Amino acid sequence: MNPRPAAVYAPDAERAARVAAFREQFEGVVTNVARIIKGKDEVIRKVLLAMTAKGHVLLKDVPGTGKTMLARALAASIDCRFRRIQFTPDLLPMDITGTNVFNLRSKSFEFQPGPVFTNLLLADELNRATPKTQSALLEVMAEGTVTVEGTTHRMEPPFLAIATMNPLDHEGTYALPAAQMDRFTMQLSMGFPPPDAEVEMLDVHLADDPPVEHLRPVVHREDFLAWQATVPRIFIAEQGKKYLVELANAIRADARALSPPSPRAVLMLARTSQAHAMSQGRDYVTPQDVQAIAADVLAHRMVVSGSDVAHGFVHEMLAKVPVP
Template sequence: MGITHDVGQDVEGLVAAAHRIREAIESVIEGKRDVIRLTLTVLLAEGHLLIEDVPGVGKTMLAKALARSIDCPVRRVQFTPDLLPSDITGVSAFNQQSREFEFKPGPVFANIVVGDEINRASPKTQSALLECMEEHQVTVDGTTYLLETPFMVIATQNPIEMEGTYPLPEAQRDRFTARIAMGYPEPSAELEMIDVHGAASPLDKLEAVATTAEVRALIEAVRAVYVSSPIKRYAVDLVDATRKSPDLRLGASPRATLHLIRAARAHAALAGRDYVIPDDLQELAVPVLAHRLLPSLEAQGQRRRPEHVVADLVRRVPVPENRGKEDGAGRR
């Protein structure tokens, strides 16, 4: 049974819609096309994004630009040391008139949640996001409340060496589909930024170019992108290699394998393909896997970061001869 023509049409529509969103974001963020592309990949993969870098390079601006380019509910949370878990998830309050407890939803009840400087809050408050990121639901006082689709957490954090920051718990990092670093802009982009941002914020002029319903349709199209058996095996081999590497004391989890496949589907769709190829996994391996890994003491002594280890593993793990179009069943 082959891939239907409808899937190909869905992918074509996805590419056009993603192009509109990307152009809208690029009107605010100059010279960061690869970063924007990965951000869209995570959105369409139903994942969450961690943006880590020094202050002032546009982390929050990127998150806000994506949120404004989509016509859907957006909430922003400024993480501080005194923030409580109930400030994020919501709280049950007693209504004097009805003489009953009423649930007051927190900022996680939105399609896109922007968590600014997440590692400035205590680990207890950071952990308040665990359930909603994994299960798309919130449980307060024994009652479970479902979150709408799409649901995406875009969190920014400063490097953990900076004063007043807490490292994210391993369980929290593992729930982020990918981590990216903004990096400093090129001089030409920085010059353009002075002209564009000098008088007013371009966010003020940014209008939504996609609706919530369109984003849901794009996510459905990504789910239909085909992954052959050899490509699935290749993903498992890449993740398994992190567990066996002597340079790592904590390898990637099975959740990382699922995130890698989902992100590869979105990456393929954005490239105009309705099937995944090894290149998709190779390009995504570092941003999807590296933040979940812990280097060994020897690797730390040699200043080998998890990013370097994953890049080496991508070069060493054998690539399947099948490029993703067909498998043993002859499926296209």
């Protein structure tokens, strides 16, 4: 059981040492992934922050922008098992979770785990599968467990999901329900690289061997689990917690927010703010940590009326809420 967070900030040498080690390793992973994904350091950082906060990431973009390569490079850099599921309209839930198979030798049913049993799962083109199949990820993303025919199987940590999503105007896509969107800590877009970075990308990927195959781990799985274990120890003052709630309530009170952020969204924003503070070498959260990632954490969970774009709407709310 985790201890209750401290009410007053107090310097902690052991915590500070863990934050310093995290920052060094974090920058090493970003640099390693950037060998493959050119010109997208900010996206790499944000995906890593969400993963450090035990969160999942939705990458919404057109095909061919490097989403799959990013997931593979991250898995290789943190020395985690990687599996990919290509979501299609005929995919079934048991194709993801696994199923019980009758063993003729033992005369009994045995559970055959599906591809979801991994450390880093790439759910490729998630919105091409039916809502029934999409829902197979709800339990494992929220609770880290998979239940098949009444038996619950716990995932080996870490379990992280990176999903890719085609724009909804593409043929053969299904809208993700609100419950599914709320499971993702961040929604990000890769976008197109700057021209110079795209030239570098051609130099890298026109080589004989795929460069991602030669990527070596920067940290081991145990190091990454230590990152995640350090996040709850990062101090958030009482005023900081009130700032998070006031931001959420400001959005909820605005008539343009047809689907405002849930309490889970506020919790995810707090955790990613803690991870962001760690990436800056601090063991305490400031309002600037919240402001740096608020739009990426909140916007995809919201429906905003009129011509307002959710990202811009969140930034407008950030400007209105007094900073403690």
